[in-house]
Amino acid sequence: MTNSSDIIINRMEHIFNSDIDLNTRKEDVQELLKEFKKTNKQLYKILKIGDKIQRKDYMELRVKYDEIEELNREIENTQKEVVFTMGTMGEFRSHETGLHVRRVALYSKILAKYYGLGPSETDLLFHAAPMHDIGKIAIPDAILNKPGKLTADEFEIMKNHAQLGYEMINDSDRPLLIAAAIVAHEHHEKWDGTGYPRGLKEQEIHIYGRITALADVFDALGSKRVYKSGWSDEKIFAFLKEQSGKQFDPTLINVFFDNLDEILAVRDELQDKDEEEKAHVKSKSV
């Protein structure tokens, strides 16, 4: 059986052969058109089948992709939960409530957003900030929960928590844990270079460290601890302003005061439970 391409070539030869009469050439042209139409139809059929196969492959890939995305989301959420729980463990040992780390995370998020970090970095810091004191897990209880001032030696041991926290988690190549390691390592560094553990200054301190430092100190100053009662807002604000360019990044202090309403709304929303409970017991006994 002659195939289409043989017929087409044959007809073309006839059409361009000047020895063949016009009528035969006309027939050849018609035959040629017929063959083209037939080939076209076959091509269309093949393309349609190809399309169908491609669509099927695409749909199968799409389902697999959705499954992988779902799994990734789950892994990310699990990571965030584990990181948050680890963070609360550090704070729990020093008799902090889980609310402290939540507040620090939210203050950090506000500061990061208005400082100008993008949404993904802001989210990363929000989830990493609760890990800032993870190293406290390794600090002896007698030092961690000592009422009153620490001796110079005790304070040296206490300071180790920044380096220890970093060493606990710096092996991972996961962005969330990398951010958490930075926060644990640098949240006690000071803008003027007098902080610890490395005495970094200004921009040498990662922005995550600078932000968490301010969020943590602001929350700690207002909270009651084993060794102190909470400061008044007036005293806290005066201290933060006075420490602008010394302990804290001056740009961040401006961001803090420019967005104070939002920060105080978080503090109001997430008050420490024991204070709420105390208020509750008080109202019951009255």
Ligand SMILES: [Fe+2]
């Ligand atoms: Fe700390």
Ligand SMILES: [Fe+2]
């Ligand atoms: Fe803290």
